[in-house]
Amino acid sequence: MKSAVIVFPGSNCDRDLAVALEQVTGRKPDMVWHKETELPDGVEFIGVPGGFSYGDYLRSGAMAARSPVMRAVTDAAGRGVPVIGICNGFQVLTETGLLPGALMRNAGLNFLGRDVRLRVENSQNLFTAAYDADEEIVFPVAHHDGNYQADEATLDRIEGEGRVAFRYLENINGSARNIAGIVNDSGNVLGLMPHPERVIEAAHGGTDGRRLFEGLLETVNA
Amino acid sequence: MKARVFVTLKNGVLDPQGKAIHHALEGLGFSGVNDVRAGKLIELDLADGTSDADIEDMCRKLLANTVIENFRVERAETA
Numbered sequence: 001m002k003s004a005v006i007v008f009p010g011s012n013c014d015r016d017l018a019v020a021l022e023q024v025t026g027r028k029p030d031m032v033w034h035k036e037t038e039l040p041d042g043v044e045f046i047g048v049p050g051g052f053s054y055g056d057y058l059r060s061g062a063m064a065a066r067s068p069v070m071r072a073v074t075d076a077a078g079r080g081v082p083v084i085g086i087c088n089g090f091q092v093l094t095e096t097g098l099l100p101g102a103l104m105r106n107a108g109l110n111f112l113g114r115d116v117r118l119r120v121e122n123s124q125n126l127f128t129a130a131y132d133a134d135e136e137i138v139f140p141v142a143h144h145d146g147n148y149q150a151d152e153a154t155l156d157r158i159e160g161e162g163r164v165a166f167r168y169l170e171n172i173n174g175s176a177r178n179i180a181g182i183v184n185d186s187g188n189v190l191g192l193m194p195h196p197e198r199v200i201e202a203a204h205g206g207t208d209g210r211r212l213f214e215g216l217l218e219t220v221n222a
Numbered sequence: 223m224k225a226r227v228f229v230t231l232k233n234g235v236l237d238p239q240g241k242a243i244h245h246a247l248e249g250l251g252f253s254g255v256n257d258v259r260a261g262k263l264i265e266l267d268l269a270d271g272t273s274d275a276d277i278e279d280m281c282r283k284l285l286a287n288t289v290i291e292n293f294r295v296e297r298a299e300t301a
Contacts, residue, residue, distance in 0.1 A: 058284070058285070059287055062284065062287070066283075066284060094289075095287065100289075101289060102287055102289040102290045104235070104236070104238070104290065105238045105239060106238065107236065107238050108238070109238050109239070109242055147236075147238070149235065149236075149289075149290060150289065151289075174236065174238070
């Protein structure tokens with residue numbers, strides 16, 4: 001699987017994501033700088049990594065969402081290329097409009113850096129196919145603005161369409177309906193606050209994140 | 223020509239920052255504060271002739287996230 005990781009000024013999980021992708025796919029992803037206007041030819045998967053793009057100026061993800069490369073990412077997503085946005089990447093995807101809602105300051109105001117338990121709400125999408133329905137998994141979180149909010153009608157719609165991919169088992173940050181990760185209406189764009197790329201090998205203290213990338217690889221190669 | 227853009231959270235959107243400020247005010251002994259909402263003020267220095275529609279476009283495309291925020295523009299011809 002040919003993958004690309006987008007790099008903004010202030011990204012800091014781009015290398016973690018690249019290492020995870022290389023381990024799972026056996027192929028180094030292309031690192032794509034935010035000023036690029038095109039993605040590498042034949043890219044089959046795009047990762048928008050965590051970090052503090054543009055220093056979180058204005059709103060988390062707001063500046064990155066308007067960078068040249070995100071137009072190319074939006075076009076690719078429209079063609080059905082799988083896109084994952086992790087943490088700051090999720091914030092970027094909501095700011096571009098690829099995913100509904102917004103991520104606000106954590107309700108408790110504190111930065112949260114710890115492991116959290118999640119439930120796989122929908123194990124039928126591109127990113128969760130390797131998990132069991134309702135499986136409980138542990139991913140770490142590391143965010144200040146992870147409080148997912150959308151209006152009630154939007155929340156009802158994404159719930160009704162099975163687009164909540166992951167839900168927190170405890171409400172750590174104030175997120176509406178404990179939502180930790182959602183997919184777009186065509187199911188090829190996932191945004192989530194927790195970090196699957198940080199639980200890939202036993203030395204990380206867990207491997208629950210590995211199956212997200214393995215499941216994706218299997219689908220893309222199928 | 224200058225314009226000021228006020229970006230505020232929509233009604234009903236929880237404002238953790240406002241809550242923290244409220245709490246701190248109470249801690250300082252200001253007991254008469256019912257609620258605090260925090261927002262942003264963005265000052266724009268614009269070319270003469272920039273239209274209201276242009277400014278509104280800036281607000282919708284970048285300055286405010288209309289999922290959670292409202293904006294209001296105040297123009298000051300001489301500032």
